[in-house]
Amino acid sequence: MPKDFRATTLERAIGRQLAGWRNERELSLTEAGQRVGFSSAKLSMMENAVQPSSPVDVMALGYVYKVPTPEWQAVVLRAQHAEQVRTRALGTALNFDPAADFVNLVFEATLLRVFTTDLVPAVFQLPGYTNAAMQADDPVRIARFAMAREAWSSRLKDKDPLIVQAVFPEAVLRQVVGGPRVMKAQLLHLMEVSEHPTVSVRVVPRGAGAYPAMGSPFTLLGFPHRQHNDVAYLETFVKGEYVEEPGLVEQCAQRFAGSRQLALDTGESLELIAEAAAEL
Template sequence: MATVRPSTVLGRQLGDELRKLREAAGVSMAQAAEALDCTKGKISRIENGHVPVRTPDLMALMHAYRMEGPESQQRLLALARRANRRRREGWWHQYASLLSDTYVDQIEMESICESIRTYQVQLVPGLLQTEAYGRAVTVASRAWQTAEEIDRFVRVRIARQERLTSENPLEYWVVLSEGALRQQVGGPDVMRAQLQHLMNMAQQPNITIQVLPFSRGAHSGMFGPYLLLAFPQMTSLDLVLTETPTGNIWIEREAEVACYQALFDDARMASLPPTESLTLIQRVAKEYGS
């Protein structure tokens, strides 16, 4: 399956018009966020065309920016409808009935972000999973019951991985707890192949893999997995996705995002350098036999 990134031209056009309206009205980004009861990060992503704009939000922004004239308002509403329809052409929307809203959001954000940094405690992250490993994780999650649902979800996970090898590949920096190497998922053969896949992917120039060994002891980032997503525009604030058993949660408030940035820096500094990490991965892979 070819991964087709949805055009964000219409979204950027809408966002650019909203930014000009906001600035012309003398409304700060913080004041716009207050009008939507959201964060400045969301306003930034709207203005950069990264997220769809719901009709109630668009109406609230036009009111906050004192936009007059029904014709102008209708034009922006029509542009928003076209942009949102175009977004729904992303390949992942054919699986929308299978996926949670947060997971759909994650795939869409992956398609447009510039880099992801992630810390994983016990599992290899989805973008680096082999099909067999991903299937074992999917079965164990009990989120999908039938063989067809499991097959479809695994296909989604494999399709997401094309973001790492596309024409404009994602910069991907992964810190794995040693536990992710030793948590046996799918049996020794699956684990050996998975660790070999990690070593192969680490050769890609856009992928960095570090392992945080058990010997480092307690550290600030040991309390759960998370992803930090960064976007091309300098004005676009980072996003954090935290992973929980009952559903993933987006975090976008600047102070909280900064906390996770510091946690990731602590984790990577405590980890083995990439070359030593590969040596440890290779050693653990041998422990699973040949």
């Protein structure tokens, strides 16, 4: 394994697939390793994307686990592509949808920095707000927002809970999504979640003028493993996209920090949210 190995999101998705195959067969790492001829340490590192999963190793696991041929062949193709990306810096990952994968990274992350421009962050949205915002015509995206919300709430009682830092402009509070009743419930919920010790909600007031991330919503995800770099996630109604190039991720981090600095502090932000709710 290269000393400076950093797993891509595709390689991490492959690792989760390998772990899923093993868990479906109720095999321990030791049992599975003995069957395929790997050490349990190697298998663990493959599943956790601490080392790359070579196509031949994926093929061997698919065969030993008796995975249906089309299924293991698809994962082998992804492993081949991941290998090519690593060695030749090729383009977008094959058969890999970041929008569908995003919730997995929310489960794995330790820090979520969310900047939105016109919506309450997905992890804090109530179902009624999400349905109204998506106009109920995008059931797949609605389901993904719900999964992101559930992923965050499930992490609240973890020994290592997910820290969420959210920043958004005041316009998010004033846009009455779903009507006054739905919007008021959403704002009250936002006030409630902001009381959690692992949550920071800060609002950029209208009077602040332009701010560094204006017009460009994104989410930054930070992880506990040294091999897993920070990732930026961008999403439109068309598709989701990961940004993994360190220089570009750092640009996002700087813009987030700049916008957060211009925002009201958490106490003042809470007061502004309460004021917007009272007006509905």
